[in-house]
Amino acid sequence: MVIGRIADGIVQGVEDASAALSESLFEPVIRIGVTGFARAGKTVFITSLVANLMDRGRMPGLVSAADGAIVGAWLQPQPDDTVPRFAFESHLAALTGPAPHWPQPTSAVSELRLSLKVQPRGFMGSFSGPRTIHLDIIDYPGEWLLDLQLLERSYDDWSSEILQRAADRPSAAGFLQALESVDGDAEVTEPAAQALAAAYIGYLGAAREAGFSDCTPGRFLMPGEMAGSPALTFAPMPPQEARAPRGSLRREMERRYESYKAKVVKPFFRDHFARIDRQIVLVDLLGAIHAGPKAVEDLGRSMNDILGAFRPGRNAWLTRLLGAKRVERILFAATKADHIHHTQHGQVTAIMEAMLRQARDRADFAGARTNAMAIAALRATVEETRTVEGRELGMVRGRLESGKEAVLYPGTLPEDPSRLLVPAREGAERWLDGDYSVMRFAPAPGTLKPGEGPPHIRLDRAAEFLFGDRLK
DSSP states (O other): OHHHHHHHHHHHHHHHHHHHHHHHHTSOEEEEEEEESTTSOHHHHHHHHHHHHHSBTTOTTSHHHHTTOEEEEEEEOOSOTTSOBOOHHHHHHHHHSSSOOOOOOOOSOEEEEEEEEEOOOHHHHTTSOOEEEEEEEEEOOHHHHHGGGGGGOOHHHHHHHHHHHHTTOGGGHHHHHHHHTSOTTSBOOHHHHHHHHHHHHHHHHHHHHTTOOOOOSGGGTSOGGGTTOGGGOOOOOOOOSSOOOTTBHHHHHHHHHHHHIIIIIHHHHHHTGGGOSEEEEEEOHHHHHHHOHHHHHHHHHHHHHHHHHSOBSOOOHHHHHHTOOOBOEEEEEEOOGGGSOGGGHHHHHHHHHHHTHHHHHHHHHHTOEEEEEEOBSSOOEEEEEEEETTEEEEEEEEEBTTSOEEEEOOOOOOSSTHHHHHHHHTTOSSOSSOOOOOOOBOOOOOOOOTTBOOOOBSHHHHHHHHHGGGGO
């Protein structure tokens, strides 16, 4: 039996290596990670991207689509049998049906394979036939990506960081009160552990609603089948010099934290994140600006933590076979660009780039290409200009979820990103130069012409950066 298992393992290893070699040489696979925090628009992005790759009339910024090199696109069964399929068809129906509405967001890992038939252009292309390139799109919550930083943090380090941030947030008052009422050295009881964890989860939910992004552990707000398990039933507690006694509440909280890292975070890294070639991180920057300086500072810190989680660098086919994966390209995209006039898109991009500067320079130096841009995966508004008190203001008009039309002037973003980032870094309570407004527009009704996908802003340029080079 032992010999049989060894033989099976050798055969499986040979098959895996053969499959990887086949992918690299004949039908290459590009694994694209799509992540973002709550309400950043991952579901809409993937749905619109796939729809616009299948009907490419609105994709002039994707060179292979504009010059006709992509001659076909179709969906195939995904290669990972244990990962749920991204529900593309139902999401597209929600966005483009007779009564368009936003689809339900995803709260776990899902995957979709889109295959492209590409006819290479140029001199060499005239001697070769079309080839097939597979895009494996992996959707996962951004909060899970932030969990990767926990692998390098002890329970005390994590607790100190969380409690320091919570001290300045009104939404943490209930949890901090619950924390003060427990004795960490007392013998642990499951009701006490569950009550403290529930108070912490309540704080995380309130923090997310207030516009904050650092809601770790990420599974606490998206537990799925693990809801109520001990690995998701712990909370930070103040560090102390002497280690808590065995069987104490604090000792059990620490044990469950380490279990969460070993049984939740590491498997995610091994099974999904470590296999990604290209990555896009969707960011609701406008929502954070609307929430205030503290939310912007928190978002910037979270974005830099995300970028630091990647192991950047270029991976050739040989290193890919050997398992030395490196993410080659990382795009940070500020979503909902259709909520502001196009004259302010440059300011949005500049703010994103300034927020990422330090970590981005490290990634570029290591060999990974990074970029930032403002996009709208599905355009839900139209632009107009109105004169108000002698000033011409760029506005957007769209349909609210109530069905009524509304016109929004969100405010004018500064040309200099430091006008926002310095007050955020200094912990200001509010913006000195005014407020910035947001609205939740619904998808606009309309009829798609043959050969055209849903309307968007710069989705084609995002696609060109992410994988355009692999289609040539």
